[in-house]
Amino acid sequence: MTHVLDPGTLAAGTRPGPGPGTPFDDVTRSDAALRAFLHGLSGVDQVGAEQRAATLGTRSIKTTAKAWAIDTAIAMIDLTTLEGADTPGKVRSLAAKARRPDPTDPSCPAVAAVCVYGDLAGVAREALEGTGIHVAAVATAFPSGRASREVKLADVRDAVANGADEIDMVIDRGAFLSGRYLEVFEEIVAVKEACGGAHLKVILETGELVTYDNARRASWLAMLAGADFIKTSTGKISPAATLPVCLVMLEAVRDFRAATGTQVGVKPAGGIRTTKDAVKHLVLVNETVGADWLSPDWFRLGASSLLNDLLLQRQKLRTGHYSGPDHVSVD
């Protein structure tokens, strides 16, 4: 088993949260204070962010670094299926692929997690028992987030009871865009509590937040409320994960750690399909927040079809030629 993620490091309570007595205790006491804080964050230089992301995206890396990057990217994948037509059989076969992405090569790392709807978390849990691979479940009326608080919390509890050890929740974008920040904050706090020992990823759905300033504000809001990870997108809305938005979120986790001492992970998700996309994200992480985030504990790639391209490129590096599409299983 070459899985690089130590499940122990994700145990509940191992990361201190902002909590009472921190510099940000006061800003979440009232809607007005929270609004003043979020709107007081420095604005994102849109042109600068896009240029920097584009420049980093064209960096070439050496062959040895490429081999490392491919294995690192594989180990960071949340291997995802989020279709209405998902079945226990499909989840079992995804779990088999998660455990041994390349059955011909035992040195190939396993992925970080399998990500499914909550009703299939039990199937994934059973198929992954003893592997160290996490079970992530989307919840809170994914992908729209349109349901009562009660229904959303029941969704979370159900997924955790089914065996999810990571919950990917969506924020209420309607409330956020209407400026009802405290409502969004309180919902995340309630979901975090419903998670119990499960880790919480908060999906901002940046494609619906429209501006980079909003992406920065939503990142801070989620972190203040106790997010273990902030995640770009559901994968159901375009644009999903883009390099500039990932840059903005990486800057937010960097600044949050500097201010509070708490490290939060980042998960771009949606539309990441090629090895090139994955490597660009790793370069971005390295250049923005550094090696502290270059691990599956702190950076994930949410993707349904990226793994096959990584496996094809990995095979090419090892053997000097592509093995053809039948080397990898059809998703």
Ligand SMILES: O=C[C@H](O)COP(=O)(O)O
């Ligand atoms: O969270 C992960 C996304 O739903 C996957 O999106 P994708 O199918 O574009 O890779």
